[in-house]
Amino acid sequence: MPEPSRPAPATRFHVSVTRTSHLTARAEAHGQAIELAIRGGDPALGFTAPETLLAAFGACVLSGITRGAAERGLRVDGAEVVLDGVKRADPLGIDPLGYRVVIRSPEPEGALLDLYRRATTDGTATNALLRGLDPAGVLVVERGGGPDPAEPDDEPAPGQAMP
Numbered sequence: 001m002p003e004p005s006r007p008a009p010a011t012r013f014h015v016s017v018t019r020t021s022h023l024t025a026r027a028e029a030h031g032q033a034i035e036l037a038i039r040g041g042d043p044a045l046g047f048t049a050p051e052t053l054l055a056a057f058g059a060c061v062l063s064g065i066t067r068g069a070a071e072r073g074l075r076v077d078g079a080e081v082v083l084d085g086v087k088r089a090d091p092l093g094i095d096p097l098g099y100r101v102v103i104r105s106p107e108p109e110g111a112l113l114d115l116y117r118r119a120t121t122d123g124t125a126t127n128a129l130l131r132g133l134d135p136a137g138v139l140v141v142e143r144g145g146g147p148d149p150a151e152p153d154d155e156p157a158p159g160q161a162m163p
Contacts, residue, residue, distance in 0.1 A: 075107055084097070
């Protein structure tokens, strides 16, 4: 009697995002890091939160193109995802959001269209963004230690310029 198949173990994600100053944070996962701008979304300080979200979507699409091309035996010489969005103020969000997928390949257009459709609708990050997330959060309060050493004592009020 054949042994019943077991589902593959779930892939777990662990990302730690730590404030490094009153302006920036660092996201870390498996030894890699991304610098993030957390105050006023100043892109000179690193990726902003919305840019990080868009980058995750683009990376997932590229992963799908790379994986799908290999599975189908398609030659892809290069690929790029260009995303453009506008910040919505009320409620906060990104609207509109548009993207362009550029695939450099000698393969037939129909095969590339199928590859594009699959890569933009079936991936971990694409599904999470397209279908929405329902995260479960918890607050942990730690006492003591005083203020962050990188944070100035006299932080300007919202709308005021930084010194």
